[in-house]
Structure formats: C-alpha cells, structure tokens
Amino acid sequence: MEAECLQPTTHALNELIISHARAGLIDRALYLYKFAKSLGFFPRVFACNSLLDTLIKNGKMGMALKIYSEMLERENGESSVREKDSLAVVDNYSTCIMVRGLCSEGKVEEGRKLIEDRWGEGCIPNIVFYNTLISGYCRKGEIKRAFGLLNEMKMKGFLPTVKSYGAIIHGLCQKGNLKATDKLLSEMRERGLCINVVIYNTLIDAHCKLGAMVEAVNTFKTMLERGCEPDISSFNTLLSGFCKEGKVGEADNLVREAISRGLKPNKFTYTPLVHAHCKLRNMARALDLVSDMLVQGHKPDLITYGSLIHGLVIVGEVSHAMAIRDKMMKHGVIPDAGIYNVLMSGLCKKRMLPIANKLLIEMLQSGVIPDGFVYVTLIDGYIREGDLNEAKKLFAFMGEKGIKFDQVGYNAMIKGYCKFGMMGDAQSCMDAMVREGLCPDKFTFTTLIDGYVKGNNMEEAQRVFRDMMKQKTIPNVVTYTVLINGFCRMRRLDSARDLFQEMQSGGCAPNVITYSILIDAYSKEGEIEEACSLFEEMLEKNCAPNDATFHYLINGLTNHTSISRTMEGRVSWENRNSILLGFFMCMELEGWDTKTAAYNAIILCLCHSKMLGLALKLRDKMGGKGLTPDSVTFASLLHGICFEGRSNEWDKILSCGFESEELHAALRYSILFDKYYYQGKISISTQILRSTLEECMPQREQFKRL
Incomplete structure (x- = not known):
C-alpha cells in the first residue's frame, strides 16, 4: 500500500523530460509531459522549452504550438489542471523557440504575431527576436523586409550583430546579388565586427554557384589574410566549385591543404571529387577516394556510388561496376532505378543480356519500381542481340502495365524495325507515336531515313527528309551523312555533293x-x-x-x-x-x-x-x-615539327639514320615544300636538313660540292 502512494517528484519528472527530449526520444518525452499533468502539476519552463525545441527540430510544429498554448494558458491562470507545484511561466526563450520554428517554415508573419501577442503591437523586445525575424524574411527571399527590420533595429538603439548582417548577406547571396553585400561587409568592419567563417563560406558558395571561381578563390584568400581560420566547409565549397569546372587538380590540392591545417575530409569532400574524377574517366583515382572515404569512417551515399558505377560503365568496366553495386548493398545503400538503368545499359552493350534480365528481377524483388528508361534499355538490349520478338513483347508489356512511352521508347522500337528491314512496321510505330501526342525528333527521322537508305529506297528516304524539314526538325550531321551515304551508294555523286553543300550553308559542319x-x-x-x-x-x-x-x-x-x-x-x-x-x-x-x-x-x-x-x-602504320x-617521310615530319615551333626538339621525336644520298632526296623535297609553303624562303627544317647532310658527308665530298 505504501508503494502505491509513492509519486515521482516534480524535479525528477522535469529532468526526465529534458533528458529524453535532448536524446531525441520525442514520444517518450511527450508521454512524461502528459504523465506530469495527470499527476496534477505542470512541467517547469526549462523542461517545456527542451520539449518545444526538440519538437520543432523534428518538424512537429503542430504539437509544439499546442504545448506553447498550454503554457500560455497556465501562465494566465486559465488551466483546469490541479495545482500541486509552482506554475510554469513562458519566458522569452519559449517564445523565441516558437518564432524560430515558424520562421523556419516560412511563416514569418505568424512568428511576428506571436511576439506582438506577448509584448504588444509593433514591439520587438530584443536583438534575438530581430535576428530571428530577419533570418526568416531572408529565407523567404523577402530581402527588403529584412532590410526594413535592420533599419528599425538601428533606430530603436539596438546594435546589429554578426548574425544580423550574416542573415541578410546570406539572403543576398541566394539572390545572386553579391554587389549589395559589399556595403554590408564595409559596415560590419566600421562597427568593429569580425566577419566570421560562416559569412565567408556563404560568399565563397555564392561565387562558386555563379561560376566565378576567381572571385571565390580571392574571397578565400581574403579570409586567410584577415585571420579567419577556414573550416572544412570552406574547403568543401571551393573544392566543389573546382570539380564542377573539371579542375580536379586544384580540387586535389585543396584536400591536401585542408589536411595540412588539421581538418578532416568528410562525405562532402569526397563526393564531388569522386564525381569529377569519374566524369574525367580517372576511375583508379575515384576508386581510391571511395576507399579513403570508408577508411575515414564516412559512408558513401547513393550519389557517390552512382557516380562511381556510371563512370565504370562508361569506360567499359561493367563487371567492376557490378562489384561496386554488391558493395553498396552490403553497406545498406539500395540502388535506385537510375543506377539499375546504367548497369543494365552497360550489360546490354557488352551483350550480357541474361545478367541484365536478372537485374530487372532483382529490382522488382527489392521494391525498386522500374521506370520507362529501364524497360527501354532492355528493349534496346534485345534489339542489339537481334531478338526483335522479345523486344516487341517487352514493349507490349509496358503498354499493359500503363507505363507511358516517351520518344526514347518509340525510337528504340523504330530502330529495331529498321534494323530488320521492316520499314512498314517502323513507319506504323512512328504514326502511333504521333497519335500519342509525341513529336518525332531528329533520332526518329534519322533512323527511318537510314532504314530506307539501307534498303536502297532513296525515294522514301528523301520523303522522310522532306517531312522532317516541314515539321521544322533541324537535321543534324548524322541525318545529312546518312542521306549522303545513300546517294553515294546509288552513285549519284552530284546529289551527294549538293546535299553536302546544303548542310554546310545551313550551319551544319560535316x-x-x-x-x-x-x-x-x-x-x-x-x-x-x-x-x-x-x-x-x-x-x-x-x-x-x-x-x-x-x-x-x-x-x-x-x-x-x-x-x-x-x-x-x-x-x-x-x-x-x-x-x-x-x-x-x-x-x-x-x-x-x-x-x-x-x-x-x-x-x-x-x-x-x-x-x-x-x-x-x-608513319608507324606504314611500317605495319x-x-x-623513307627520307621523304622524314622531311615531311621534320617540316611538321618545325611548323609547330618545336625545332629545338626535333631529334627527340625523329631518328635520322639515313645515308647522304637519301638525305639529298629529303633536302630536294624540303626545298619543294619551301617553294609551296614559304614562297621559296628557306625554312628551319631545310636548314636542319642541310646541317645534317653536311655532318654525314666526307670532307672531300663537301669540298667538291663547294
């Protein structure tokens, strides 16, 4: 009986609510909050604030507003909860938490109303609330309103802080208006405020997004000169900018500099580097980076693995890409439809269609829904293998499953029909495509033209070309080349030449x-x-x-x-x-x-x-x-070396083991080259040949020739 009368103290419950809230155990913290009320006492303000803060950070704004309302009711004496302890009071921090939460959701006016409900209309009590509202307006892109609050602060005697300026600078950078930030930075320096690493990182990021890498680097240098120590985000931002421009050498140097400063690279360091090296097909370096990433305890994400797999497939390392797929799944990262599509495309190109089919089954079993591109990749794979029937079945299956065909899907089937000379079916497929409201593109028309050309039906090929022009689909170099090839096969060289001139006059380079x-x-x-x-x-x-x-x-x-x-x-x-x-x-x-x-x-x-x-x-193929x-080959190559301004290194590129008679022939042709290219002036290559000839001739022969 005595045990049943025991109840936790107010202090114990408050501490339990705080500890569970800080640990992110929201449901448990809410249970304790409600349990406290059921016992007849309301949790104190510091416990309520911890709960509010955690709820807002986890996106549970509705619940936070409910608890805040209960706190206000308690403060105003309107609660029906039986009093067993001192009342919880809403302090400035409680309201600030709520205002910050509303502003983070873009509800800045609601946040401002919360302040006015508590302190009166037009009243913002302190700098913290000003900074919160300024930050909220900037996140919404309402920079003018943020500037209005900044000016209001100054008029009311509040001194703007680094946070005040930082929020507006961030807003301006998001708008790409970096010129306007200069005035704010100058004002900060005049007021004796130090520009911190967050502001510098914001400026560097803005320059990088605008592709202004010179300005980004200069901002980074200014940061160092003014004694502001960069963090890993500073390096990551600059590094990412270099990677987007393909300047991986500069990016690699930044990593080394960051490490030399005692900073540890993280996921945001490695991911853009892996992606950049994959784009440049530096797959060995990309794989090393992923290994370093794992050693450092950073788990590669879907983007990192996706870049690696895509890069390996592009360079033809499909088996290696499949091994990476296995590793990512072991690390708990499930491939998405995009990664499956890349792998299946690579497998189909390598004529490994059975493995591609297994991947489709694996996708379905893993709950990854295949998109149209996945099916089209398989259709293309069947066509490459010469299995048009299976391609047709899969195409029909897509229709049965309600998967919408796009131009790529129709083009794949048109390509298949054309490959097998089934031009009637190819034309019908294009007609169906038009009925579905899809416009044939360059690939559609070019594929049909190529099909008719291969069937020696130039009349139909020209008809499709005219239709293409009527629909204002501009032919590309492949379209023109296919038609030119058709005319050449029919020995209609005049028509081929006319089309060749037409393509160039239309701005299409052969x-x-x-x-x-x-x-x-x-x-x-x-x-x-x-x-x-x-x-x-x-x-x-x-x-x-x-x-x-x-x-x-x-x-x-x-x-x-x-x-x-x-x-x-x-x-x-x-x-x-x-x-x-x-x-x-x-x-x-x-x-x-x-x-x-x-x-x-x-x-x-x-x-x-x-x-x-x-x-x-x-020259090497000649030997093959x-x-x-011979010596004339040597003379021609020597002219090429000198023509490129590399006469000082000619003997490193060419070896001269010719007898004097052969060198005489080379010199004679070299003089002919001079006559044609240099209007008879003696070229450097001819001078080199003369010197070489003189060195190999016996002195007596030299004397006779003199």
Missing part, C-alpha cells in the same frame, strides 16, 4: 564520317582530284581524319595507276590546285613506290595542318603495312 564517305565514293569513281580536295578541305576545317579516311584515300591514289599520265600537265605541284595530289604525282613520276608516295603525301598534308600526332601514327618510312 564530320569525319561525312568526309570519309565522300572521299571513298569519289575515289571509287576515279575522281581522285575531288577526293584529294575533300581531304584537304577537312584538314583546313580542323576535322581530324581516321583510319577509314586514310584507307579510302590511299586506295584511291594507288588503284588508279594511270593517274600520273592522265593528269600530267593538268594538275601539278606548281599550280597549287591540290598539294596532296601534286606531291603524290611528283614522287610517282620520279619512280617512287606508289603506296609509299601516297602515305608521304598524306603525312605532309597532316603536318602542314598541325596534326603532327596523327602524322606520326600514320610492310612499307619502310
């Missing part, structure tokens, strides 16, 4: 595939002069040729053995119609091997167009074809 197709077509028709002109044109426009371009051009030059005889007198080195053709003819007429002459002519043109790297690679690079 790419290496466009040029290569035309060079091949003209070479096969024996119009080698036109093929050479196109090659030189692409070099002038800084469009780098590829192996296919070289193959077509070399075949064109070497397969027409009568070229020198038929064109002699009409095209020559001196008339400058085509340096490539002129040089080739010159060598061929002098008895050089036809294929070697073709390679040398192309190498010379590449060197003149400052494509020395490509020229050196082509059983052709030995």
